[in-house]
Amino acid sequence: MRCVLVSTTLDMRAVFAPEIARLQGQIDFVDHPDFAAANDVQLALAWHPPADAFARYPNLKAVCSIAAGVDNILSCPSLRDNIDVVRVVEPAQAQMMSGFVIWHAIWHQRRFATYRAQQQNKIWQRLPQRTAQQVPVGILGHGAIGARVAADLAMLGFPVKVWSRSAKPPSPGITAFHGRDGLRAMLQDTEILVNLLPLTPETRGILNRDVFTAMRRGGYLIQVGRGEHLVEADLLAALDSGQLSGAALDVFLAEPLPKEHSFWSHPGIVLTPHDACDASLAAVGGTVLATAEALRAGMRPGNVVDRGTGY
């Protein structure tokens, strides 16, 4: 089966070289758009595709993302309705994300930002200790990644609340909320808010003033979803007023973050360059192979995104 590599931001052939070599003989990888026989392409591996990318392939049946998120593929104007979009679901990626979120949660709970500032000024001063049980965490999104993060934080003793679109059964140490009304209830007394939502029309701009105001004063934001979830001016206002005491940001409206952006030097912000957790090369290759096998067998691939909900 022929699979076209499509990206405006990555050298896909270089990044996925080990998997391209491993799948040789099963998948014929070609580079968009410089090859003949576009009619033979049934599969694409894509990340930030150009707007007209998929128009070139009349027999394209499925597009695999290189990640858990698919927003940059769904927003591609040339993506036809009859093309399945497949995302990567990998337990090891959820585990990586969990470690990332836990690090930031403990950074806030144990006041490491204050200790770091004290160290810079050679100040030896103990601060009142707080147990994890005293720091309620709210998680937006209880999917493949959010569920793992919630379970691990609960195991560490944090009171965990999760919010999703549909109702979830209760699990030990985790209180579940859903829907718009559930969001307000979940935010009440939440001190650390973790965003693990997909970017959809419903979730765009969800990290805004109303949400920050509903949290416990002095709260902390861990933003690992997508940059478009956050209203940046509202975050800065919440930090300036003390409603939030800090924020860990991994994703941004503009990536790379422009050098002149105020987030770089804000004392309350810890930032990373969209590096919380990648899907492994093997998981991406495995997703392409499983999708190709499903197409060959005339079946629907696994992990297909619902085009109605956008995730």
Ligand SMILES: NC(=O)c1ccc[n+]([C@@H]2O[C@H](COP(=O)([O-])OP(=O)(O)OC[C@H]3O[C@@H](n4cnc5c(N)ncnc54)[C@H](OP(=O)(O)O)[C@@H]3O)[C@@H](O)[C@H]2O)c1
């Ligand atoms: N920073 C990074 O490096 C990085 C890495 C990986 C992923 N991510 C981000 O993490 C996101 C989540 O990944 P995932 O694999 O966990 O996704 P997922 O399995 O699709 O789960 C999405 C969760 O969000 C909930 N949700 C969606 N729309 C909602 C709405 N309008 N209101 C309330 N809840 C809503 C879903 O609710 P239901 O359960 O009711 O369907 C589900 O619980 C990705 O889309 C991506 O944006 C970031």
